[in-house]
Amino acid sequence: MRHISYTSMANGLSAEEFATILDHARDWNRQNEIHGAIAFDGRMITQILEGPKLKVDALYLRILGDPRHTGVVLQSRADIKESQFEGFGLTRMTPSDLYMIALSIVEKHGSGDSSAEPLVRRLS
Numbered sequence: 481m482r483h484i485s486y487t488s489m490a491n492g493l494s495a496e497e498f499a500t501i502l503d504h505a506r507d508w509n510r511q512n513e514i515h516g517a518i519a520f521d522g523r524m525i526t527q528i529l530e531g532p533k534l535k536v537d538a539l540y541l542r543i544l545g546d547p548r549h550t551g552v553v554l555q556s557r558a559d560i561k562e563s564q565f566e567g568f569g570l571t572r573m574t575p576s577d578l579y580m581i582a583l584s585i586v587e588k589h590g591s592g593d594s595s596a597e598p599l600v601r602r603l604s
């Protein structure tokens with residue numbers, strides 16, 4: 481299973497536009513067994529995605545190219561045994577909640593890309 485977390489800056493995203501992204505993301509992620517958390521404070525976004533390796537990598541690459549935000553910085557990418565968000569889905573959280581989670585991620589996985597597999601765009 482793959483874990484990815486990143487931060488970015490929203491491109492003038494309103495609360496309504498963010499809610500639209502979340503509606504789509506909740507459905508798609510649930511159907512594709514991807515769990516995680518997202519925080520948006522009006523400017524910054526932090527997201528954690530955990531699930532099947534290729535699906536999480538491909539989703540991250542799609543999100544990376546999404547013009548609704550900018551300055552995407554990969555915080556952590558690791559191979560994990562199980563998601564800490566199992567049964568909890570994609571949930572909107574406050575930045576301080578996410579900060580606490582980010583601390584536990586660094587303790588658990590370290591920061592940066594520690595996956596054994598390179599992050600590459602795959603055909604299909």
Ligand SMILES: Cc1cc2nc3c(=O)[nH]c(=O)nc-3n(C[C@H](O)[C@H](O)[C@H](O)COP(=O)(O)O)c2cc1C
Binds near residue numbers: 544
């Ligand atoms: C901050 C942010 C977070 C997103 N998170 C997700 C997500 O968790 N799951 C998802 O399916 N799409 C998410 N999206 C939307 C994707 O970037 C993309 O629009 C979606 O996967 C559809 O891609 P497609 O139009 O290439 O099919 C997010 C977009 C933004 C801006």
